Amino acid sequence: MKEKLEKTIHICHGKCPVVDALEVIGGxxxxxxxxxxYTDKILRYNELKRSIPGITNIMLTRSxxxxxxxxxxxxxxxxxxxxxxxxxxxxxxxxxxxxxxxxNEWGKSIS
Structure with a gap:
């Protein structure tokens, strides 16, 4: 197990694909x-805004x-x-x- 962990740390020490992915989808x-x-397939701007409580126009547009x-x-x-x-x-x-x-499934199990 320690060998696997060291290998993972070595891979992510430089350019880490996980970190790169989280920079794109994070926030x-x-x-x-x-x-x-994903759930609705196609949405117009206002439909999307209504489906995400608390999001502002600026944050929706930027995101x-x-x-x-x-x-x-x-x-x-x-x-x-x-x-x-x-x-x-x-x-x-x-x-x-x-x-x-x-x-999503993991999140359900911890809440």
Whole structure:
């Protein structure tokens, strides 16, 4: 066991993929945004805002922009009357969902 732990510490001493991943999805609002888009598939901005109690417009906008820049959220703008925007998860982000489902189940067990 000690050998495994030392190997893990050595791998994460330099550039650690876990730390990198948590920098992308970390923060108070990013996982709730991802989770809501996962459960509802496609949401408009206001639908997403209503589904996350306590989030401000600024934090939702910044979080969505960051997730979009990292290739986790897809933004589709419709230029019709009235104009609207829809958000959904990218295939890259869908690969993250099995890990979040495991964390979700673990979270239920500790609460």
């Amino acid at each position: 108070k609002w990013r996982i709730p945004i991802i989770w809501n888009l 969505l922009q960051s997730l979009e820049q990292h290739g986790l959220v897809k933004r589709i703008e419709y230029n019709k009357v009235p104009p609207h925007v829809e958000y959904s998860l990218t295939e890259k982000c869908k690969g993250l969902m099995p890990a979040l489902e495991i964390i």
